[in-house]
Amino acid sequence: MAAHRFHHSPDDVPEAAPVFPLSGALLLPRAELPLNVFEPRYLAMVDDALAGERVIVMVQPDESKPEDDQGPKLFQVGCLGRLTQFAETGDGRYLITLTGICRVRIGEEVATDTPYRQFRIDATPYGADFEDGVGEDEVDRSALLSALADFLDANKLEADWDGIQQAGTETLVNALSCMSPYGALEKQALLEARDLKERSEMLIAITQMMLARMPGGDDGEPSLQ
Numbered sequence: 001m002a003a004h005r006f007h008h009s010p011d012d013v014p015e016a017a018p019v020f021p022l023s024g025a026l027l028l029p030r031a032e033l034p035l036n037v038f039e040p041r042y043l044a045m046v047d048d049a050l051a052g053e054r055v056i057v058m059v060q061p062d063e064s065k066p067e068d069d070q071g072p073k074l075f076q077v078g079c080l081g082r083l084t085q086f087a088e089t090g091d092g093r094y095l096i097t098l099t100g101i102c103r104v105r106i107g108e109e110v111a112t113d114t115p116y117r118q119f120r121i122d123a124t125p126y127g128a129d130f131e132d133g134v135g136e137d138e139v140d141r142s143a144l145l146s147a148l149a150d151f152l153d154a155n156k157l158e159a160d161w162d163g164i165q166q167a168g169t170e171t172l173v174n175a176l177s178c179m180s181p182y183g184a185l186e187k188q189a190l191l192e193a194r195d196l197k198e199r200s201e202m203l204i205a206i207t208q209m210m211l212a213r214m215p216g217g218d219d220g221e222p223s224l225q
Helices: 040-051 124-130 141-154 161-166 169-179 184-192 196-212
Strands: 016-021 032-037 055-059 077-088 094-109 118-122
Touching: 016 040, 032 040, 032 077, 040 055, 040 077, 040 094, 055 094, 077 184, 094 124, 141 169, 141 196, 169 184, 169 196, 184 196
Parallel strands: 016 055
Antiparallel strands: 016 118, 032 094, 055 077, 077 094, 094 118
């Protein structure tokens, strides 16, 4: 089954696209990312996306590298999303939702007169992203749910367990990755995981690391550095 009726394979991905650099924001195939857009350059980006192919690449700034005249350096892998929900507020903000299509490699920056940055992108390495549920059978779902339960218990949070149990494994892994309260490096590692099994295992490991650093409720934060 195709990831989206407009995008069936890497051949359907545009050669270049606008990028929305946002630290800590993670988008994955078929997952949803709500965004509150208020900067003028990104309001313009949304306007242009609505008038065009309705796609935007979410990518994190690579804060380990210094900025140059063009702006912050970016990680080399992001996720192409389609603008699937849009609302305008009374104070000029846009409330949008991007639905992930596929991961992409970020290439060279495109010379443009738009106030936002655009880059060449390549989805060829991520052909499997276009198919629903690839690798679900290899995920240790029980271990993932156990880690989630431990995290919720440690943070005194509740969840809709009926909804969680009914969710497909791919949906569960990617949604939990996107919603996870981890740092930029952890989010980038989850994005770049080779497959769903590796992403699930990584999410479990990061969660266990965080819990191990929280004796007595200490809010330690894991790090991949």
